[in-house]
Amino acid sequence: MLQYTIRRLISIIPVMLVVSIIVFMIVHLTPGNPAYLILGEDSSAEAVQQLEEQLGLNQPIVVQFFDWVINVFKGDLGESVYSSEPVLSIILDRIGPTFSVMLVSMIFTLVIAIPIAIFVVWKRQTVLDPLFISASLLGASIPEFWFAMLLVLGLGVSVPIFPVAGYIPIAEGFLSWLHHLILPAFVLATVEIGLISRMLRDGMLEAVNQDYTKTARAKGIKESAVLMKHVFANALIPTTTVIGVTIAGLLGGTVIIETIFTIPGIGQLLIDSIHRRDYPVIQGVVLFIAVIYVVINLLVDLLYGLLDPRIRYD
Amino acid sequence: MLEIKNLKTYIDTENGTVKAVDDVSFQIKAGETICIVGESGSGKSVLAHSIMQLNPSPPVFHPEGEILFEGKNLLDVSEKELRRVRGNEISMIFQDPMSSLNPVFRVGDQLIEAIRSHEKVSKKAAKKRALELLTDVGIPDPERRLHDYPHQFSGGMRQRVLIAIALAGRPKVLIADEPTTALDVTIQAQILELMRSIQKKYGTAIILITHDLGVVAQIADRVLVMYSGRIVEKGSVSDIFYRSTMPYTWSLLRSLPRIDSDTSDRLIPIQGQPSNLIDRPKGCHFSPRCPFATKACLEIDPSLTERGEGHWAACILSEEEFFNKKQEFEVNAQKGAVK
Numbered sequence: 001m002l003q004y005t006i007r008r009l010i011s012i013i014p015v016m017l018v019v020s021i022i023v024f025m026i027v028h029l030t031p032g033n034p035a036y037l038i039l040g041e042d043s044s045a046e047a048v049q050q051l052e053e054q055l056g057l058n059q060p061i062v063v064q065f066f067d068w069v070i071n072v073f074k075g076d077l078g079e080s081v082y083s084s085e086p087v088l089s090i091i092l093d094r095i096g097p098t099f100s101v102m103l104v105s106m107i108f109t110l111v112i113a114i115p116i117a118i119f120v121v122w123k124r125q126t127v128l129d130p131l132f133i134s135a136s137l138l139g140a141s142i143p144e145f146w147f148a149m150l151l152v153l154g155l156g157v158s159v160p161i162f163p164v165a166g167y168i169p170i171a172e173g174f175l176s177w178l179h180h181l182i183l184p185a186f187v188l189a190t191v192e193i194g195l196i197s198r199m200l201r202d203g204m205l206e207a208v209n210q211d212y213t214k215t216a217r218a219k220g221i222k223e224s225a226v227l228m229k230h231v232f233a234n235a236l237i238p239t240t241t242v243i244g245v246t247i248a249g250l251l252g253g254t255v256i257i258e259t260i261f262t263i264p265g266i267g268q269l270l271i272d273s274i275h276r277r278d279y280p281v282i283q284g285v286v287l288f289i290a291v292i293y294v295v296i297n298l299l300v301d302l303l304y305g306l307l308d309p310r311i312r313y314d
Numbered sequence: 315m316l317e318i319k320n321l322k323t324y325i326d327t328e329n330g331t332v333k334a335v336d337d338v339s340f341q342i343k344a345g346e347t348i349c350i351v352g353e354s355g356s357g358k359s360v361l362a363h364s365i366m367q368l369n370p371s372p373p374v375f376h377p378e379g380e381i382l383f384e385g386k387n388l389l390d391v392s393e394k395e396l397r398r399v400r401g402n403e404i405s406m407i408f409q410d411p412m413s414s415l416n417p418v419f420r421v422g423d424q425l426i427e428a429i430r431s432h433e434k435v436s437k438k439a440a441k442k443r444a445l446e447l448l449t450d451v452g453i454p455d456p457e458r459r460l461h462d463y464p465h466q467f468s469g470g471m472r473q474r475v476l477i478a479i480a481l482a483g484r485p486k487v488l489i490a491d492e493p494t495t496a497l498d499v500t501i502q503a504q505i506l507e508l509m510r511s512i513q514k515k516y517g518t519a520i521i522l523i524t525h526d527l528g529v530v531a532q533i534a535d536r537v538l539v540m541y542s543g544r545i546v547e548k549g550s551v552s553d554i555f556y557r558s559t560m561p562y563t564w565s566l567l568r569s570l571p572r573i574d575s576d577t578s579d580r581l582i583p584i585q586g587q588p589s590n591l592i593d594r595p596k597g598c599h600f601s602p603r604c605p606f607a608t609k610a611c612l613e614i615d616p617s618l619t620e621r622g623e624g625h626w627a628a629c630i631l632s633e634e635e636f637f638n639k640k641q642e643f644e645v646n647a648q649k650g651a652v653k
Contacts, residue, residue, distance in 0.1 A: 212415055212416040218480075219482070220400035220432060220483070222397065234416070234417070
């Protein structure tokens with residue numbers, strides 16, 4: 001397992017290199033002079049020059065890249081052009097709300113998707129299965145922004161059970177934190193529940209007819225134990241991939257959800273920074289999201305090793 | 315001890331009902347070995363799975379018949395009672411040892427699960443018994459192997475583990491569904507030897523499903539020959555190998571290479587395909603492929619008739635007619651070879 005972990009860790013180096021080049025190039029791939037774009041059309045030539053110097057844009061591009069990478073390693077992602085605050089601290093301020101939404105929505109997803117999948121597989125020869133397939137497809141394909149507004153109208157305005165917007169930090173009370181997160185997290189979870197429960201069902205249906213399942217039944221153990229232990233453990237391996245991609249996808253989903261529910265998270269920060277053409281912050285957020293993506297994939301790979309002994313010993 | 319009475323196992327499919335097992339009866343006594351032989355698709359495996367009720371239902375159903383184990387009909391008992399029988403009274407090992415162990419659990423855990431599913435014993439006691447079982451089935455260094463995963467075992471070793479799992483509940487009947495088909499020849503011999511020694515030690519009755527007549531000759535007390543879901547001949551090993559009066563059995567034997575045969579004898583394959591289990595031929599099911607078929611064979615569906623003590627065959631030809639046809643066939647075959 002140690003060797004496997006080390007191999008996986010080494011494999012993220014080239015990925016991070018490519019990611020950093022792309023993130024770095026964001027500023028340089030935009031047409032025209034970035035400093036000019038940031039300052040707007042009616043800016044003076046002096047101001048543009050000053051900003052260029054401040055951002056280091058007057059240096060050769062390779063030097064700029066290495067400076068940037070070295071600074072990133074030092075934890076210095078530059079300063080916001082808009083507020084002059086360090087980018088890293090801006091991002092760290094916004095992590096809480098985003099991670100809260102992701103966490104609650106992931107809990108929703110797993111708590112709902114896994115029992116549903118097991119139940120459907122248990123009742124696989126009934127009408128439940130085709131019903132489930134339609135429902136999961138519907139869940140997976142529902143547009144988030146539309147569903148969010150529908151829920152806000154229904155459960156925020158008509159029957160005001162949940163707040164329509166806003167975010168309360170967990171430090172100010174767990175219940176009000178959760179209360180504000182239920183709607184946005186549920187919207188994000190809907191798509192994931194559709195995907196993950198379907199994936200798990202497919203995986204379990206495949207495992208149900210495997211020889212080892214027959215061996216388990218021939219031992220005389222209960223059908224529920226056969227499903228929950230033997231079948232589920234095997235179906236979890238392909239499903240883990242989807243769960244990993246899903247968590248990463250949640251991060252993308254938060255951009256929309258945070259805007260709709262005015263949650264001051266990373267997604268909203270990204271949108272605001274794009275509006276303000278605050279390139280250092282955009283770079284920082286994109287890099288941050290990319291790193292999270294890579295870390296989650298790494299965790300999924302390591303989890304694979306735990307779930308499937310055949311991978312561990314390769 | 316175990317008696318199958320007029321068992322029918324049908325499978326509902328889109329194209330119609332497949333009569334996979336059609337009116338099969340036999341019984342097995344303690345310590346006995348019965349071999350069920352036949353081509354692929356003759357219903358041997360479905361029959362074996364029917365005894366354990368391991369066929370998926372639906373689409374599989376039993377319109378008729380009884381599976382009597384110690385007086386109880388397994389087709390009627392509750393799910394709970396059935397679970398008590400499975401692995402405890404009747405056990406089964408399967409064809410492919412490579413896929414029959416759960417790849418994500420340790421071999422020891424899978425074995426201990428089998429032990430603890432029927433006996434309320436502590437984990438420690440179960441582990442001790444697991445070690446005994448692994449030793450019994452000839453796995454070297456069982457203490458260490460208990461902690462290994464299935465992929466760290468060879469095919470033969472996995473089949474030994476599966477036999478250990480099957481023996482965990484000290485079953486009275488062991489059903490082996492082509493246990494050696496997926497293994498190479500030397501390992502096959504070892505596994506058969508193991509099954510024989512287990513039988514000697516515990517007095518387990520064995521139902522061995524196989525299409526390998528060599529295996530049958532080695533191990534069987536009695537042989538059931540299946541064709542298109544039915545038993546077409548049954549008797550002792552010598553009845554089947556030397557005194558067969560059923561053209562299908564004879565054709566099966568004739569299609570095997572023999573080490574002592576004259577090399578000029580060609581192997582004669584059975585012509586045609588096994589009969590369609592949905593729309594069966596009228597008359598004898600084997601008649602379309604039978605080298606000895608007469609007009610009457612296409613009309614009359616023969617039932618098993620006694621040919622000697624404990625030797626039954628389903629063919630309308632009398633022993634004498636069969637013998638004559640056989641000789642005629644051999645003469646023609648010789649001529650063909652000379653040409």
